[in-house]
Amino acid sequence: MHDTLFLFGATGDLAQRYLFPSLLRLLGDGLLPEDFRVRALALSPHDTEKFRDILRPRLEAAMPHASQEDIGNLLSRIDYRSVDLRNAESVAESVKNLVHRTCVSYLAIPPGLYISTCEGLALGGALAAPHRLMLEKPIGSDSDSAEEILQSIGKWIDEDRVFRLDHYLGKAAVQNLMALRFGNTLLEAVWNRNYIASVHILVAESDGVDGRDSYYSRSGALRDMVQSHILQLLCLVAMEPPASLEADRIRDEKVKVLRALRPLDAKHAAKDSVRGRYTAGTINGQPAQAYQPPEGSEAETFVGVTAHIDNWRWAGVPFHLVTGKRLPERTTRIEVNLKPVTHWLFERPDRKSATPNRLTFQLQPQENIQLGLMSSLAGPEWGALELQPLELELSVPTGLHRRIAYERLFLDAFNGNHALFVRDDEVRAAWAWIDSISDAWKAADLPMEPYPAGGWGPQLAHDFLPESIAADAGPE
Ligand code: BG6
Numbered sequence: 001m002h003d004t005l006f007l008f009g010a011t012g013d014l015a016q017r018y019l020f021p022s023l024l025r026l027l028g029d030g031l032l033p034e035d036f037r038v039r040a041l042a043l044s045p046h047d048t049e050k051f052r053d054i055l056r057p058r059l060e061a062a063m064p065h066a067s068q069e070d071i072g073n074l075l076s077r078i079d080y081r082s083v084d085l086r087n088a089e090s091v092a093e094s095v096k097n098l099v100h101r102t103c104v105s106y107l108a109i110p111p112g113l114y115i116s117t118c119e120g121l122a123l124g125g126a127l128a129a130p131h132r133l134m135l136e137k138p139i140g141s142d143s144d145s146a147e148e149i150l151q152s153i154g155k156w157i158d159e160d161r162v163f164r165l166d167h168y169l170g171k172a173a174v175q176n177l178m179a180l181r182f183g184n185t186l187l188e189a190v191w192n193r194n195y196i197a198s199v200h201i202l203v204a205e206s207d208g209v210d211g212r213d214s215y216y217s218r219s220g221a222l223r224d225m226v227q228s229h230i231l232q233l234l235c236l237v238a239m240e241p242p243a244s245l246e247a248d249r250i251r252d253e254k255v256k257v258l259r260a261l262r263p264l265d266a267k268h269a270a271k272d273s274v275r276g277r278y279t280a281g282t283i284n285g286q287p288a289q290a291y292q293p294p295e296g297s298e299a300e301t302f303v304g305v306t307a308h309i310d311n312w313r314w315a316g317v318p319f320h321l322v323t324g325k326r327l328p329e330r331t332t333r334i335e336v337n338l339k340p341v342t343h344w345l346f347e348r349p350d351r352k353s354a355t356p357n358r359l360t361f362q363l364q365p366q367e368n369i370q371l372g373l374m375s376s377l378a379g380p381e382w383g384a385l386e387l388q389p390l391e392l393e394l395s396v397p398t399g400l401h402r403r404i405a406y407e408r409l410f411l412d413a414f415n416g417n418h419a420l421f422v423r424d425d426e427v428r429a430a431w432a433w434i435d436s437i438s439d440a441w442k443a444a445d446l447p448m449e450p451y452p453a454g455g456w457g458p459q460l461a462h463d464f465l466p467e468s469i470a471a472d473a474g475p476e
Helices: 014-027 048-062 068-076 088-098 111-123 144-155 171-184 186-189 215-237 248-261 266-272 403-417 422-442 459-464 469-472
Strands: 004-008 037-042 078-081 103-107 132-135 162-164 195-205 274-280 279-281 285-287 303-309 318-324 331-338 358-364 368-376 387-395 448-452
Touching: 004 088, 014 048, 014 068, 014 103, 014 303, 014 403, 048 078, 068 266, 068 422, 088 103, 088 111, 103 111, 103 318, 111 132, 132 403, 144 422, 162 403, 162 422, 171 215, 171 285, 195 215, 215 248, 215 303, 215 318, 215 331, 215 422, 248 422, 266 274, 266 303, 266 422, 274 422, 274 459, 274 469, 285 422, 303 459, 318 459, 331 387, 331 469, 358 469, 459 469
Parallel strands: 004 037, 004 103, 037 078, 103 132, 132 162, 195 318, 274 448
Antiparallel strands: 195 331, 274 303, 279 285, 303 318, 331 358, 358 368, 368 387
């Protein structure tokens, strides 16, 4: 197992809230090598002591049950270096005295700094075999910038030592999608266009853009969430069964789904997509301010888009993808609506009012699976059967916190397992589809629809929402 971590972006929110606490837990559980150490790197001119002083209360807050001994143990393994990531020499200098060990460099920094940082890492010897590289999403901000990053970094390190993160893949509930799909005869039998009418994938957040304005105003929900987390969920729902759980067999199947996505064009932009931005409103009884990005920013905080997967299994089945900030609750769910039965026998309810089967996977905040079935109302004697919808519900006790996802991803990268990381061709195929959407929006001049913070997005988007939510969303 690799024993040295270079953590770039060490003073940032991601590192302080999730990455260091994940390392703390892994260390406490004895899952890291005995001589594990971390070099924390960022621009601030701290020294090691100062950095440890800043990190200690953050660890205590993130991990209230951690012992002081474990916290002290982690802190003692961390040293800090100030580094200018625009300057390759500075990066090379910052890692040089540790590259005799087996190193993993983790870039929790804006993608605009990936190339210069990697150039420095290569110069300092930290990208040569057996060293590894972990890259946070997003890889670039469109196909061109992603291609530049992929090509540049590809000159310095082989694909089999690069680990591109999408932390949703580290979530147990997301991995469970594969277990449910491929471990059960029942699902696979109906998992196609003959039985499924539509699929909704929703990632709703009640949080707003908050302190991330400089990144978000250039990204928006399409690039921040749809390009990564939502497309990964779509792949897991729609992919063919892989021949094995080997990383590349899984990634081969995911990339086929991405390549089968029909590009959006200007003609279909208004029918198949909606974008919105939250205005002031109320969320959980608290007033919430409008999102006002800087002048000229096109950043949306809400996207609804219908994906059409042009392949044998899914032809004609719409996949409605929705994500938004400042929605009424934090929930990630996948709703699969089955077609009605072919011949309806019953009078009550009549064919039109019968509810077709619906399978819902709620992935967070709690993992939960629901199956809507029609069942008879028990009566004292045989008569005309009366049916009612019934919910079969299963709560699954899995770890869902983002920190836990990072623990998993750290371990897999340290151990060299790629199954939960995104391959270069996935990145390319995902951006190709995302670019088609932003191009279509531009060409069609698709308006930015306002929605009040605390509402379920713009009125126009309600058709994209899972039916269980749309029923509550109601008119504005
Ligand atoms: C990140 C996005 O990748 O995922 C954020 O950049 C978003 O905008 C976050 O809030 C959501 O992750 P989770 O695990 O809290 O659902």
